[in-house]
Amino acid sequence: MSDSMMKYNVRKGLAHIFLYAVTASLLFPLFWMLMTSFKSPNEWVTYPPTWIPTEPTISNYRFIFFGSAGRFARTYSSAVIPYLNTAFVAVTSTLVAIVIGVLGSYSLSRFKTGGSLTLLSIIMPRMFPPMAMIIPLMIFFQLIRAIDTYWGLIIVYIGFTLPYSVLMLKGFMDGVPKEFTEAAMLDGLSEWQILYKIWLPIIKNGLMTTTLFLLILNWTEYTFALTLSSRGVETITLTLAKLFSNEAGTYYGPQSALGILAAIPTIIFGIFIHKHLAYGFTFGALKR
Amino acid sequence: MANLTIKNLSNNFGSIRCLDKVNLEVDDGQLAVIVGPSGCGKTTLMRCIVGLETFFEGSIFIDDELINNEDPKDRDVAMVFQYYALYPHMTVRQNLSLGLEHTTELTKDEIQKRVEEITNILKISSLLERKPAQLSGGESQRVAIGRALVRKPKIFLLDEPLSAIDAKLGRELRAEIKKIQRRFRVTTIYVTHDQEEAMAVGDKLVVLRDGKIHQVGTPEEVFNSPKDQFVASFIGKPPMNFFELKVKNKDDKYFLQNRDFFYEISKRYYERYLSKFLGKYLIAGIRPSSIKILMQNIPFMTTKTNAATVSLIENMGNENYIYLTLNSKKIIIKTESEIIPKIGDKIKFSFEEEDIHLFDIDSKESLKI
Amino acid sequence: MSERIKRKGKIPVNIIMLLPTNIIILFLIIIPTILVIWFSLVNFQPTFGINFWQSKFVFLDNYFKILMDDEFVKAVIRTVYISLICLGVEFTIGLLIASILTGNIHGKKILYPLLIIPIMIPPIVIGNNFWLIFSANGPVNQIISIILNTEFKASWFSHPKYAIIPIILSEIWHWYPLTFLILFSGLVNISTSEIRAAKILGATEWQLSWRIKFPKLKGIITIALVIRMMEALKVFDVVHLLTHGGPGTRTQTISFYLFKYGFKYSRISYVSAGAWIILFISLLGFSLALRSVLVERK
Known part of the structure; x- marks a missing residue:
């Protein structure tokens, strides 16, 4: 083996070790939460902390699902309802935002005209502090009695994810060759049929990606839920925050279990579309 | 239908x-x-x-x-x-x-x-x-x-x-x-x-x-x-050769000529197409396939000065494209003949007067219709 | 094509299709924006029992007041410096992982999705995560104790100086995948033939990065910076969960400040003015950053 070859191999080996070490340490917080979720109460606060639970238990998960008759029963019942709430609100608003987004982005991508104002008003507000936008929304929602309701939260989520929906889908739609559209026009399809029968099947994967991306956004949302619906619709993020503040953050085991449960769906969705995450978060500024 | x-x-x-x-x-x-x-x-x-x-x-x-x-x-x-x-x-x-x-x-x-x-x-x-x-x-x-x-x-x-x-x-x-x-x-x-x-x-x-x-x-x-020079140049491969030539008359003989060469035309041809252009320039186009290489000197078409030099030969299978230069003017000949010159040869060439396409020098339109 | 559709006298289909989007934009973006402008120019506090359209017009008074507010200015400065630290660290981590991962690495296909998991996790769960590892009896104190070889038991979240550290770290942890993803896709798209050519000409690894890769990534880096900065200016969830801006106002960010004054003290006009100031500052920054890219591209 030549000298330079050796050097190359050593460097390559070091790169591997370094990268694996970095990955491991970056995943440490997750690992810690996962381990804590299986620890029994006396292990939560022992010092030095145990890295691997000595007596693994699923009691934390049982607590999260069924609540407990113990001293926390008053403040905490079960995560099942919030879980279903989150799923319902996230799925409904995602579907609506996708339908609206599909129509809007088709119009923008297909006709090119008259959309620049729409695009601008979609992107600009992203720079505005969301807190300030929530206040007029709150006043508006009080007028139409949408505070603390499912449909109120759903509407807010639609508005919050629609920019992503429109811009991501527009990016995918811009990739549809115009010949397909023209062939479809000759075949007698109306604009609605062209969208439904030609474009949507062609951008099927993009549609899927956008849907999952919106689901992640909705699932992880906290601020809107906190300010606009916390007394009516408890989402999973609110439950975690509530559990946290009620026990001053000392209820480590259940917190971890709930954290894991709250994160699992988004991690699954995220891994599915991991190649497109950057595309979504940059509003399509980054090419796929 | x-x-x-x-x-x-x-x-x-x-x-x-x-x-x-x-x-x-x-x-x-x-x-x-x-x-x-x-x-x-x-x-x-x-x-x-x-x-x-x-x-x-x-x-x-x-x-x-x-x-x-x-x-x-x-x-x-x-x-x-x-x-x-x-x-x-x-x-x-x-x-x-x-x-x-x-x-x-x-x-x-x-x-x-x-x-x-x-x-x-x-x-x-x-x-x-x-x-x-x-x-x-x-x-x-x-x-x-x-x-x-x-x-x-x-x-x-x-x-x-x-x-x-x-x-x-x-x-x-x-x-x-x-x-x-x-x-x-x-x-x-x-x-x-x-x-x-x-x-x-x-x-x-x-x-x-x-x-x-x-x-x-x-x-x-x-x-x-x-109908015009564009169509003539666009249709046909390799493209047609064009020359700017002057119609001349000398002792009952008629010529198309410029400083590179002259070409004698019959009186019948002159009277039919060119009588209006005596002393004027026009564009003559000749398809590469209409040009014949003359290995011997036949005085039907003669160049005034030198013979053209073969600068390139492209073998296209059953035919050859022969590129000539004549005082920096490029001429292409398409031939199916087996006998082909070599690069650097000086050759003379000719064509039938009926194969000449004539175009007006200004409007570029055909004079033969 | 649109002309043909218009000729028929019906509403053009492109308008119909864009209508739902525009309705949402109108009600959830444009009207609220107009309201925020109005709020910022009047003296409106719902607790006064006066409707916002009847509130007293005070013009730029709120703007002056909030700019004089030491707490606001400090929150802005704090947010900016948190963002800058986050950006710096995230870019370093992102670039490091991305450039190693573009090489020939075993297990690349598994490492890649693993490395970007944090961006998929709800911020509130991330807050909980960092609460656990930074708790007094948590692993961070344990590791520091081992390194320092003395007992180290800081209570991070109530410490006036240290409390900001878990917040910054959780932000970094949440968002480094984004810079990594962006830089990675940028690096992958640099043509290998160009790099090979440079290598044949004897370019060192350093020259390769600095002379060839970096200039090509400039545009993409700026986009990443702007988008990441947009998010960074909104830091709220983790602060709300972990410290509530405390101890005192030591970890108060812009978003938390606006939340506190808007929702707890109902000082809506005040908060609206603050929001416009922040939008103005960020637009200024972003347009400068983006212009540098656009000029570059011409």
Whole structure:
């Protein structure tokens, strides 16, 4: 083996070790939460902390699902309802935002005209502090009695994810060759049929990606839920925050279990579309 | 079965006029080829006929019926796109039946019958359940033609149908297209930039440049009597040789000459075409295939100074292109002869006076019509 | 094509299709924005029992007041410096992982999705995560104790100086995948032939990065910076969960400040003015950053 070859191999080996070490340490917080979720109460606060639970238990998960008759029963019942709430609100608003987004982005991508104002008003507000936008929304929602309701939260989520929906889908739609559209026009399809029968099947994967991306956004949302619906619709993020503040953050085991449960769906969705995450978060500024 | 009439069609692309008062008639069952260099407006013209492009003024009639304001689907036209544009998510069967479902009142069974009928004729029945990604270039093309013809359109249009296919297969396919067109006897517009393809396929050639029609005629007419210098230079391969020559008279003999060479013409020829141009310059064009190499010096055509030098020989299989230079003027000769000179040889050449095409030096229009 | 559709006298289909989007934009973006402008110019406090359309017009008074507010200015400065630290660290981590991962690494296909998991996790769960590892009896204190070889038991979240550290770290942890993803896709898209050519000409690894890769990534880096900065200016969830801006106002960010004054003290006009100031500052920054890219591209 030549000298330079050796050097190359050593460097390559070091790169591997370094990268694996970095990955491991970056995943440490997750690992810690996962381990804590299986620890029994006396292990939560022992010092030095145990890295691997000595007596693994699923009691934390049982607590999260069924609540407990113990001293926390008053403040905490079960995560099942919030879980279903989150799923319902996230799925409904995602579907609506996708339908609206599909129509809007088709119009923008297909006709090119008259959309620049729409695009601008979609992107600009992203720079505005969301807190300030929530206040007029709150006043508006009080007028139409949408505070603390499912449909109120759903509407807010639609508005919050629609920019992503429109811009991501527009990016995918811009990739549809115009010949397909023209062939479809000759075949007698109306604009609605062209969208439904030609474009949507062609951008099927993009549609899927956008849907999952919106689901992640909705699932992880906290601020809107906190300010606009916390007394009516408890989402999973609110439950975690509530559990946290009620026990001053000392209820480590259940917190971890709930954290894991709250994160699992988004991690699954995220891994599915991991190649497109950057595309979504940059509003399509980054090419796929 | 239908005929197509276009009257005074003009269209602007931004500030550029890309079609300029185009007039065209295509008879029932005819195959008209619109040919011209890229950017000449041929695709725009076709898109205007189909209805994918709006135009600025003029009118288009199919069967004497004005279709200017009809939607593409109501015009009874069908088109094969340059890269076929077969819907990638549908099978061949679905690709073929989609148009029928949306433009006709036929029942499902009738549609399937029509689809199977046409796929039998086109010999693509075995491909019916495949997706476009599983088809070869030639198969895709046949499917695209099938998709257009299954609707029995009045006008059938093809946009550069061979550009996505390699040259050898292209030659086979253009014969195929012609055969299919004959079989269906459908009025067809075929767009191409390739004059060779146009000559091989068309009943009628429409030579277009800068949005203007330069000549309409059968391939023979266009080749043998081009209306102007552009048509003469564009049609035929290798392109025609042009010389600026002065008509001269000396002792009852008539010449075409410039400082490079002179060429004696008969009195009959002079009187027929050139009597008005005595003492004036005009453009003479000679096809490379009309020029003969003279190994010995025959005084029919003689160069005033030197003989031309052979600068390059291209072997094209059963024929050779010989490039000559004559005082920096380049001349191309196409010959099927076995006897060819070598590079650097000095040779003399000649041609028949009937083979000379004459063009006005200003208007570039033919003087022989 | 749109002309053809219009000619028929019906509402053009492109308008119909864009309508739902525009309705949402109108009600959830444009009207609220107009309201925020109005709020910022009047003296509106719902607790006064006066409707916002009847509130007293005070013009730029709120703007002056909030700019004089030491707490606001400090929150802005704090947010900016948190963002800058986050950006710096995230870019370093992102670039490091991305450039190693573009090489020939075993297990690349598994490492890649693993490395970007944090961006998929709800911020509130991330807050909980960092609460656990930074708790007094948590692993961070344990590791520091081992390194320092003395007992180290800081209570991070109530410490006036340290409390900001878990917040910054959680932000970094949440968002480093984004810079990594962006830089990775940028690096992958640099043509290998160019790099090979440079290597043949004897370019060192350093020259390769600095002379060839970096200039090509400039545009993409700026986009990443702007988008990441947009998010960074909104830091709220973790602060709300972990410290509530405390101890005192030591970890108060812009978003938390606006939340506190808007929702707890109902000082809506005040908060609205603050929001516009922040939008103005960020627009200024972003347009400068983006212009540098656009000029570069010409």
